[in-house]
Amino acid sequence: GDSVTQMEGPVTLSEEAFLTINCTYTATGYPSLFWYVQYPGEGLQLLLKATKADDKGSNKGFEATYRKETTSFHLEKGSVQVSDSAVYFCALSNQAGTALIFGKGTTLSVSS
């Protein structure tokens, strides 16, 4: 079945460091891919998405490119802030209006 694999955390960085969180997927067809973020004590917020190969999703300085050849959707940010500390989830949806399949989440901790 479809699945998402994320790098294990936690990821600990200093402010202004470069961030990469790896995400690979297994799916039939052409899924849509998402990154969601969960701040402490809150629900999940959609961070960015890409719906087809080579699409780049971006938001709040975060970017991810849908790579069909490597079945990957790695999250990057050039300069992290303390306020980026959260849990990041990679997810896919293989069809409009169906459930999301999530990776296990990666905890990011940024210190000043």
Place this chain on the structure above:
Amino acid sequence: DSGVTQTPKHLITATGQRVTLRCSPRSGDLSVYWYQQSLDQGLQFLIQYYNGEERAKGNILERFSAQQFPDLHSELNLSSLELGDSALYFCASSVAGQATTYEQYFGPGTRLTVT
């Protein structure tokens, strides 16, 4: 604020009891999804309703059930609760039916603690 509301925010109950979690989707969204987030299982899809009808089932136990009402709010009923049911339960909504829209918007969750 996603526009999805969930009540209650926290729930503490004993084993064997029954609870009901409530979700109101974003205005205009017809589809409601329920997810369970636990430390060992991560985020797992439980069940989906679309415009009042069950559309898909995931890893939902037989002790759990859900429904979506004519005003589109949804309730998740958990019965014969066990310690292992302690988790965060999220509701999400989307405008299912539009082929270009895949994203789901999540509520703040209900934290269930079974003692």
